[in-house]
Amino acid sequence: MSGILVIAEQKDGKIKKVAFEILSEMQGIAKDTGFELNACLIGNNVSGLADQLAQYGAQKVFVVDNPSLAQYNTELYTAAAAGAADAAKPQVLLGGATVAGKDLMPRLAARLKTGLLSDCVLVKLNSDKKFVFQRPIYSGKVIADSVCASDIAAATIRPNVFSLKQPDASKKAEVVKVNVDVASIKPRVRVKEIIKAKSEKPDLTEASVIVSGGRGMKARENFKIIEELADVLGSAVGASRAAVDSGYADPSQQVGQTGKTVNPSLYIALGISGAIQHLAGMRTSKVIVAINKDPEAPIFKVADYGIVGDLFQIVPELTKEFKKLLAE
Amino acid sequence: MEIIVCIKQVPDTETKIKLKPDGSDIESEGIKWIISPYDEYAIEEGIKIKEKLGGTVTIVSLGPKRAIEAIRTGLAMGADKAIHLSDPAYLTADTFAVANALAAAIKTIPHDIILCGRQAIDDDSAQVPSMLAELLSVGQANFVIKLEVSQDKKAIAYRTVEGGAQEVLDIDLPAVIAVTKGINEPRYASLPGIMKAKQKKVDEPAPSALNLDANAVGEKGAKSKVVKYALPPERKAGKIIQSDFPQNVQDLVKLLREEAKII
Numbered sequence: 001m002s003g004i005l006v007i008a009e010q011k012d013g014k015i016k017k018v019a020f021e022i023l024s025e026m027q028g029i030a031k032d033t034g035f036e037l038n039a040c041l042i043g044n045n046v047s048g049l050a051d052q053l054a055q056y057g058a059q060k061v062f063v064v065d066n067p068s069l070a071q072y073n074t075e076l077y078t079a080a081a082a083g084a085a086d087a088a089k090p091q092v093l094l095g096g097a098t099v100a101g102k103d104l105m106p107r108l109a110a111r112l113k114t115g116l117l118s119d120c121v122l123v124k125l126n127s128d129k130k131f132v133f134q135r136p137i138y139s140g141k142v143i144a145d146s147v148c149a150s151d152i153a154a155a156t157i158r159p160n161v162f163s164l165k166q167p168d169a170s171k172k173a174e175v176v177k178v179n180v181d182v183a184s185i186k187p188r189v190r191v192k193e194i195i196k197a198k199s200e201k202p203d204l205t206e207a208s209v210i211v212s213g214g215r216g217m218k219a220r221e222n223f224k225i226i227e228e229l230a231d232v233l234g235s236a237v238g239a240s241r242a243a244v245d246s247g248y249a250d251p252s253q254q255v256g257q258t259g260k261t262v263n264p265s266l267y268i269a270l271g272i273s274g275a276i277q278h279l280a281g282m283r284t285s286k287v288i289v290a291i292n293k294d295p296e297a298p299i300f301k302v303a304d305y306g307i308v309g310d311l312f313q314i315v316p317e318l319t320k321e322f323k324k325l326l327a328e
Numbered sequence: 329m330e331i332i333v334c335i336k337q338v339p340d341t342e343t344k345i346k347l348k349p350d351g352s353d354i355e356s357e358g359i360k361w362i363i364s365p366y367d368e369y370a371i372e373e374g375i376k377i378k379e380k381l382g383g384t385v386t387i388v389s390l391g392p393k394r395a396i397e398a399i400r401t402g403l404a405m406g407a408d409k410a411i412h413l414s415d416p417a418y419l420t421a422d423t424f425a426v427a428n429a430l431a432a433a434i435k436t437i438p439h440d441i442i443l444c445g446r447q448a449i450d451d452d453s454a455q456v457p458s459m460l461a462e463l464l465s466v467g468q469a470n471f472v473i474k475l476e477v478s479q480d481k482k483a484i485a486y487r488t489v490e491g492g493a494q495e496v497l498d499i500d501l502p503a504v505i506a507v508t509k510g511i512n513e514p515r516y517a518s519l520p521g522i523m524k525a526k527q528k529k530v531d532e533p534a535p536s537a538l539n540l541d542a543n544a545v546g547e548k549g550a551k552s553k554v555v556k557y558a559l560p561p562e563r564k565a566g567k568i569i570q571s572d573f574p575q576n577v578q579d580l581v582k583l584l585r586e587e588a589k590i591i
Binding site: 074075078098099102103104105106107109110111113114115116117118119132135136137138139140141142143144145146147148149150153187188189190191192193194195196197198199200201202203206233236244250251252253254257258259261265266276277283284286287288289295300301302303304305306307308309313314317318321322325326 | 339341342344345347354365366422423424427449450451452453454457458459461462463467468469470471473488489490491492493494495497498499500503508509510550551552553554555557558559560563565566567568569573574576577578580581583584585588590591
């Protein structure tokens, strides 16, 4: 048993920011417990990325490198991660609550017979120096503290929750190569094709800025003004359930209890009244801006800044102002 | 096609969740219970597959006695039979113990495809489908928004990934498919459907009937547990910008930059 293992997700040779966030946050806990802080990289030709993890505090980086791991595949990556866990023998296993992390970690937990807590926003030690994982449930209506009863405690960490520490450029990783015979596994689910999104926007669950539209957008084509604002801010585009059910936006854009729970630095709600289900999904945003013509809309009760007015007039102006500001 | 649909009964999304005074649990009094919305999509998808390819749809659910209402609703929509893991020994489980019990139940019957909702909207874990796939040693696909199943036990699934992109997956059945909103519009149970549902068979096997050890189920089988529930801090209302257009927009941008320091 030698401490904390962070499964550092990479895609196309780029490590996800959440891996650096988890490492940054765990530096303190590793010091308090005397645990080693290690990371794991899975992919094809990914050893070169290990130093980046060291710069955020990883001591050893367990690398499973194989041409058949070039793209994410549940069964192959589970085998690879289980191999890395076997080599690293962690007491605590952490990954990002990303699209791939949410697919991989439960399967890995079942294989390792460990408990797993999803989408955690806080990791702390209790008086017995046991790891306690805090996570929102009922999409944020309730906060639950959980512990694991298994030998290994595992959790996925929500992106944008832990702040990044300054990377230490002088640090080099101690790379431990792990051989896992993934080539002999015949996956029963294979990615045949990837259909790219119409626009290259960040994912809602990882975005640091989100602009969302609600019923007040009135029509699908009106989301164009949101898209323009989002392009200027480099943000993701979300929607309320009312907007999705009215056909203004796609189900994958829905924020709230029957959609995605998001945690950006800035959430701009346009024409969203603020139903309990929607508020549950975005209430942990650092700053909330609401623009709505109804001064009684519940969204104003949670918004840091509000404008009561016509969004069709305000949003294009806002886009213009942000453009001006960001060009400075 | 032998179709399994796993469902969970959860509090309605409109419910204001209250806690027991000592924070040991959720107050279950006065809650309106529903089928977890994503699981409704799974039921609908199962019935659609049966309508196209024939076969049976079996609902499997772990939950207390009250969960029979959710099961009967699924049967009224068109599922054929159900397994209800209602024995108190199963309850107070975590995701692992739930997946383990569901897997044990599913192993007792033929299964070509196992449909689940992408997550239950109460504990929001989104773990059971993947754990179930692992424990059944079959493939898995999460966040599925479109599914085409063929008679030769193959399926094509479209799953949503980052930023609105989609992966098209080639799947050898059996597999666990966790569906998300957008895959279909769940039907309402018809009156004849509701009448027929009352006659449909619902098995309630005890853990021993599924070869599950008493230490493998419920609280004893759980690998994690909640030690404390709390309500999140209330967010305070901020300021409404009172100036006229377009000054209000300029003020907002200024506040975001200078006060919130976010842009």
